[in-house]
Amino acid sequence: MTTLAHKFNDTDPNVRFLEEVSERTAGVSRLEMCIQCGTCGGSCPSAADMDHTPRMLFALIRAGMREEALSSNTPWICVSCYHCVVRCPQDVHIADVMYTLKSMAIQAKLYKDSTAPDFSQTFVDMVETYGRSYEFGLATRHYLKHFPLRMPSMAPMGLGMLTKKRMDITPKRIEGIEQLKAILARAKQLEVVS
Amino acid sequence: MTNNATNQEPKERIGVYVCHCGSNIAGMVDVEEVAQWAAEQLKDRGVVIARDYKFMCSSLGQELIEKDIQEEGLTRVVVAACSPHLHENTFRTACSRAGLNPYLCELVSIREQVSWVHTDRAAATEKSKAVLSGGVERVIHNEPLEPLHVPIHPATLVVGGGIAGIQAALEIADAGFPVILVEREPSIGGHMSQFDKTFPTLDCAACILTPKMVSVGGHPNIQMFTWSEVEKVDGYVGNFTVTIRKKARFVNEELCTGCAICQEKCPKKVIDDVYEAGLGYRKAIYTPFPQAVPKFPVIDKPNCTYFQKGTCKACQKFCPTGAIDFEQQDEWITVQVGNIVLATGYDLFDPRKVTQYGYGRLANVFTSLEFERLTNAAGPTNGNIVLRDGVTVPKTVGIIHCVGSRDRNFNNYCSVICCMQSLKFAHLVHERTGATVYNFYIDMRTAYKEYDEFYQRVLEEGTLFVRGKVAEVTDAARLPGEEGKLIVQVEDTLAGKQRRIPVDMVVLSAAMMPRKDAKEVAHKFGISCSANGWFIEKHPKLDPVATMTEGIFIAGCVQGPKDIPSSVAQGAAAAARVLGRIQQGEIALEPVRASVDQDKCSGCRICNNLCPFNAIIFHEDRMVTEINPALCQGCGTCVAACPAGAISGTVFSNEQIFAQIEGLMRVNFFPERQSAVA
Amino acid sequence: MNKYLFYPGCSMDTSARAYNESLMAILDVLEINLAEINDWNCCGATEYLGINLIPAYALIARNLALAAKQSNGVHTVVASCSACYLNLAKADHYMGEREALNIHVNDALAAGGLSYKPGSLEIRHLLDVIINDIGLDFVRSKVVKPLKGLRVAPYLGCMVPRPDYKKRWSDHEHPNELDRLLKALGAEVIDFPLKTHCCGGHMTQISPSTAFELIRRLLQSADQYHADVMVTVCPMCQMNLDAYQRETNQYFHTNYHIPILFFTQLMGVAFGKDPKELGFGRELVKANQAMNRIGVETPTEEPKAQPRRKKPTGLPMPAMPGEVGEEE
Numbered sequence A: 001m002t003t004l005a006h007k008f009n010d011t012d013p014n015v016r017f018l019e020e021v022s023e024r025t026a027g028v029s030r031l032e033m034c035i036q037c038g039t040c041g042g043s044c045p046s047a048a049d050m051d052h053t054p055r056m057l058f059a060l061i062r063a064g065m066r067e068e069a070l071s072s073n074t075p076w077i078c079v080s081c082y083h084c085v086v087r088c089p090q091d092v093h094i095a096d097v098m099y100t101l102k103s104m105a106i107q108a109k110l111y112k113d114s115t116a117p118d119f120s121q122t123f124v125d126m127v128e129t130y131g132r133s134y135e136f137g138l139a140t141r142h143y144l145k146h147f148p149l150r151m152p153s154m155a156p157m158g159l160g161m162l163t164k165k166r167m168d169i170t171p172k173r174i175e176g177i178e179q180l181k182a183i184l185a186r187a188k189q190l191e192v193v194s
Numbered sequence B: 001m002t003n004n005a006t007n008q009e010p011k012e013r014i015g016v017y018v019c020h021c022g023s024n025i026a027g028m029v030d031v032e033e034v035a036q037w038a039a040e041q042l043k044d045r046g047v048v049i050a051r052d053y054k055f056m057c058s059s060l061g062q063e064l065i066e067k068d069i070q071e072e073g074l075t076r077v078v079v080a081a082c083s084p085h086l087h088e089n090t091f092r093t094a095c096s097r098a099g100l101n102p103y104l105c106e107l108v109s110i111r112e113q114v115s116w117v118h119t120d121r122a123a124a125t126e127k128s129k130a131v132l133s134g135g136v137e138r139v140i141h142n143e144p145l146e147p148l149h150v151p152i153h154p155a156t157l158v159v160g161g162g163i164a165g166i167q168a169a170l171e172i173a174d175a176g177f178p179v180i181l182v183e184r185e186p187s188i189g190g191h192m193s194q195f196d197k198t199f200p201t202l203d204c205a206a207c208i209l210t211p212k213m214v215s216v217g218g219h220p221n222i223q224m225f226t227w228s229e230v231e232k233v234d235g236y237v238g239n240f241t242v243t244i245r246k247k248a249r250f251v252n253e254e255l256c257t258g259c260a261i262c263q264e265k266c267p268k269k270v271i272d273d274v275y276e277a278g279l280g281y282r283k284a285i286y287t288p289f290p291q292a293v294p295k296f297p298v299i300d301k302p303n304c305t306y307f308q309k310g311t312c313k314a315c316q317k318f319c320p321t322g323a324i325d326f327e328q329q330d331e332w333i334t335v336q337v338g339n340i341v342l343a344t345g346y347d348l349f350d351p352r353k354v355t356q357y358g359y360g361r362l363a364n365v366f367t368s369l370e371f372e373r374l375t376n377a378a379g380p381t382n383g384n385i386v387l388r389d390g391v392t393v394p395k396t397v398g399i400i401h402c403v404g405s406r407d408r409n410f411n412n413y414c415s416v417i418c419c420m421q422s423l424k425f426a427h428l429v430h431e432r433t434g435a436t437v438y439n440f441y442i443d444m445r446t447a448y449k450e451y452d453e454f455y456q457r458v459l460e461e462g463t464l465f466v467r468g469k470v471a472e473v474t475d476a477a478r479l480p481g482e483e484g485k486l487i488v489q490v491e492d493t494l495a496g497k498q499r500r501i502p503v504d505m506v507v508l509s510a511a512m513m514p515r516k517d518a519k520e521v522a523h524k525f526g527i528s529c530s531a532n533g534w535f536i537e538k539h540p541k542l543d544p545v546a547t548m549t550e551g552i553f554i555a556g557c558v559q560g561p562k563d564i565p566s567s568v569a570q571g572a573a574a575a576a577r578v579l580g581r582i583q584q585g586e587i588a589l590e591p592v593r594a595s596v597d598q599d600k601c602s603g604c605r606i607c608n609n610l611c612p613f614n615a616i617i618f619h620e621d622r623m624v625t626e627i628n629p630a631l632c633q634g635c636g637t638c639v640a641a642c643p644a645g646a647i648s649g650t651v652f653s654n655e656q657i658f659a660q661i662e663g664l665m666r667v668n669f670f671p672e673r674q675s676a677v678a
Numbered sequence C: 001m002n003k004y005l006f007y008p009g010c011s012m013d014t015s016a017r018a019y020n021e022s023l024m025a026i027l028d029v030l031e032i033n034l035a036e037i038n039d040w041n042c043c044g045a046t047e048y049l050g051i052n053l054i055p056a057y058a059l060i061a062r063n064l065a066l067a068a069k070q071s072n073g074v075h076t077v078v079a080s081c082s083a084c085y086l087n088l089a090k091a092d093h094y095m096g097e098r099e100a101l102n103i104h105v106n107d108a109l110a111a112g113g114l115s116y117k118p119g120s121l122e123i124r125h126l127l128d129v130i131i132n133d134i135g136l137d138f139v140r141s142k143v144v145k146p147l148k149g150l151r152v153a154p155y156l157g158c159m160v161p162r163p164d165y166k167k168r169w170s171d172h173e174h175p176n177e178l179d180r181l182l183k184a185l186g187a188e189v190i191d192f193p194l195k196t197h198c199c200g201g202h203m204t205q206i207s208p209s210t211a212f213e214l215i216r217r218l219l220q221s222a223d224q225y226h227a228d229v230m231v232t233v234c235p236m237c238q239m240n241l242d243a244y245q246r247e248t249n250q251y252f253h254t255n256y257h258i259p260i261l262f263f264t265q266l267m268g269v270a271f272g273k274d275p276k277e278l279g280f281g282r283e284l285v286k287a288n289q290a291m292n293r294i295g296v297e298t299p300t301e302e303p304k305a306q307p308r309r310k311k312p313t314g315l316p317m318p319a320m321p322g323e324v325g326e327e328e
Helices: A015-024 A039-043 A054-062 A068-072 A083-087 A094-108 A115-130 A136-145 A149-162 A178-194 B031-041 B059-073 B084-098 B109-115 B121-140 B163-174 B204-216 B263-266 B305-309 B316-317 B366-373 B418-433 B449-458 B520-524 B564-584 B638-643 B654-665 C017-030 C054-070 C084-098 C099-108 C126-134 C136-141 C177-184 C209-224 C235-243 C245-252 C263-270 C290-297
Strands: B014-019 B047-053 B076-081 B105-109 B149-153 B156-159 B179-182 B222-225 B228-236 B239-247 B270-271 B280-283 B331-337 B338-342 B346-348 B365-367 B394-405 B436-441 B464-467 B472-474 B485-492 B496-502 B505-510 B512-514 B552-556 B587-589 B594-596 B616-619 B624-627 B647-648 C001-005 C031-035 C074-080 C122-125 C149-157 C229-234 C260-264
Touching: A015 A094, A039 A054, A039 A083, A039 B485, A054 A068, A054 A094, A068 A094, A068 B365, A083 A094, A083 B587, A115 A136, A115 A178, A115 B305, A136 A149, A149 C235, A149 C245, A178 B163, A178 C054, A178 C099, A178 C177, B014 B031, B014 B059, B014 B121, B031 B047, B031 B394, B047 B059, B059 B076, B059 B084, B076 B084, B076 B121, B084 B105, B105 B121, B105 B228, B109 B121, B109 C074, B121 B654, B156 B163, B163 B179, B163 B222, B163 B564, B179 B239, B204 B222, B228 B520, B239 B338, B263 B316, B263 C263, B305 C001, B365 B366, B366 B418, B366 B505, B366 C126, B394 B418, B394 B496, B394 B520, B418 B436, B418 B505, B418 C122, B436 B485, B436 C290, B449 B587, B464 B485, B485 B654, B552 B564, B587 B594, B594 B624, B638 B647, B638 C017, B654 C084, C001 C054, C001 C290, C017 C126, C017 C260, C017 C263, C054 C099, C074 C084, C074 C126, C084 C099, C084 C122, C126 C136, C126 C177, C136 C177, C149 C177, C149 C209, C177 C263, C209 C235, C209 C245, C229 C235, C229 C263, C235 C260, C260 C263
Parallel strands: B014 B047, B014 B076, B076 B105, B156 B179, B156 B338, B179 B222, B338 B552, B365 B505, B394 B436, B394 B505, B436 B464, C001 C031, C001 C074, C074 C122, C149 C229, C229 C260
Antiparallel strands: B149 B587, B228 B239, B239 B331, B270 B280, B346 B512, B472 B485, B485 B496, B594 B647, B616 B624
């Protein structure tokens, strides 16, 4: 399923890291086309909080520096604003590569800060149970685990959302939840194979 | 249809030469076997000698052929080697030398069409035999032909009065031959006349250009048509008929002295979008700049008060020689020329398209051409580098490389001159204002003579270089110190951090682009134009100024982005080619032509409108079509279209093609299939 | 009557209730018929895609498959939430671009008895539909109470104009669609430089400091231009800027008070609907002071002094195509 023109023959897995990242990205990532110009790093609104700028992260990937790349906090700080994507002169699908790196970091358990992966996983658990997102459940579980000290200062907002009926205490469910579960189960099988 | 019966005596004595081309062919094809096979199997077809040799195109290889022609009395030659595009001429010339008509020699490709595209050695060898056999069958039907000799008219048309066109015109004119120079704008000079200084020498552009412009203007051999365009081109190399539309200036050139009082008195001020790059003004009657050649102004009709409203006429009132003529009409002039040089230059990329750089929204973002006008001593600010308010001198300037270049969102290519231009800007800013200068680049491209030394100089001057393609230019202040400034947000890739750098002024080194009407112009002249609009040279490495159309040459940025020295070199190269042609007095054209068998022609005229070269004439009196051999390029369209089969091409006659097919099918290299030939 | 399939997204009946209410209130005025996709599921927001590839796309594609089944001659799916819009569009686009992905996703869908052929539906955002299908002339004709005197900062957010696979939007950086709509309603639209800058998305849950900085930038800019309200098209943006405004103020020791409204709410006001029907009052940063300025016959206080972009003297500026000021 490679989208790169050249398939590396080297048995060293680090050389294949670029290929692996490319394969696991949704469209045609064009990661090999990066000329390291820095437009992405320059555009990123949250770059200041990242271990590596997006550009640097791609340099790490191309250098086969797997551990450094997957333990970087960069993809977790990416806000998916797509500024980098539309400005990139080489048409690299930067934001989509960020998603790939998140899932690879989770699978390799290389992320340093578990806040974001936990949040995503909790969200996913909710959706797989109900078919819809369940903000109240998500928020309580997440804040208890990761930001317990923020809960007092968040109380006014939480109360406000509840009283203005912008948050439900009970979850909504879809009817076809079994259908969805079947689809997702099959999808997960396919994910392992590809 | 040919008869392959083997009991007939072969009419010709054919020599076959199979080339190894080192390992290029021999690596995949068993060339000895092919030659051997030809000697044995094609003997009954007329092959009297079959050789294989390491490099047929070498002198020794050619001598082999020449020797055999003389000693074996060969009447036909077939070489199985590379593509005819490369060496057809070589072998034909060798035959000529030995006294055999060059058109009795065929070159069949077993390299590009066999050894380079297949990986099965056995099959490739069989295919080579088939290809060779096809060539042998075909060559039997070849006729001895003579090239067409066409006289070359000594006059030359040069389209475009920029530096490349000027160079070409001067070289041809200085050699003593007439030149007709056509320029769209009121004055020659092109983009170079807009610049202030040129890199790397920092020569003043006007100072080195205007002497050449004056030479052109006063040259006895150059007839200049400015404020004119080529409307129509007919004919062929050596004999082009060109119609030029000389737009009305509304100024009588016989009477005008160039005193410019009309421009002073004209009340209508207009933004000058062309010469001043939109940064300055001119009048409705104007010469684009003081050193214009010719000195005669033109009236911009859509902006002239008289033409639009019927009043004013101030220019006429004040003209001391009565040179204003509102009744003047466009003129059409037809000229005969032998060769044409196209040097129509480039347009600048419009950075309004790159919205994140804010050009057009943010006042103090300028394009490179606008900046040139700022620095030019005769420009709208008299050479002072100031902000858009016309007054304030910037304290910090950011210069952005690669705007619209090297970018799949806009143009894929590198514009070649922007790095040097940006360095030049940095130098000028230092020199004139003492401001702090930042250059934002991806790569530093300073490749030619004295260019990298110029980079060193600019480094010495203290320019701050940031390696990073600028992400955005904004006025939305975020941090203290940013209010009221333009902020350049960029990743400093060498430091690995995003930076926000407040500046007063931003200059965008915008890409060079083909002219907006490049495709129409290419079509008008019958030459090829690439998808993005650059004119296509005959060969990108070995023939940059010729085109696929004989008699038409290209020079300067019309062929692709380049600097002034390269444009001059190309202008001179085109001139040299033209002079060579004129010197020879005539040109030999390939006799690859279609001709009509008039007995078979029914006068249906289907072919008449198909000819892309307008080579077909219809004789009303005899109701038959005839093809003009000089215009015909042998494309074969009419040959295919004729329902009566009345048109045939020399070198591509029906007999030759069918014979070649027969020859190809003689070799069965799909053993599991039945042979098509018994 | 323009008919569409509708994908509301999870926020519409919770955090973006006001969006839902105001949208429902103006549908008849705009003569739009929205057929909600039966039993749609969550699109996964930006969370699912960070866990895996095929399950994430299968999750989204279930909605596309259901919509295609329900089609009944209508081939356009309208989404009101930016993230939902992007997810649906992205799935359709990448499944079309990469055959291997298409095969796997459809394989997964088949386990649920569904299938989807990429390209068979058109995915559009609500604003796109209003501007391009309904048209601003029509909108203008329905305005009974022009929002004259209301200074609005148009905030489009990032996921609508980007990446814009089908090239529907006027620009990636400074698109004018929302500006033109608000002008058509009679409001005074400020030239908001950060109109497509990110609100932080889910960063409020991951790294609050990062998120608050992004929120602060937007509030600061709107405040700098003396905007009365900020108008948005996305539930996440509205929530971040509205619900987290207080915490952002605390974090930076600022005291911005900028109400964040959905564009449909202002449309409803302009169409003469009762503000109670339009979800007013659900916002945490109260909008009544701002709305009072236009909700009464005569304004009770003078409009604040507005900073004007200086008229260029000196050297001429290049003309910009389709400038907001050039409208009408």
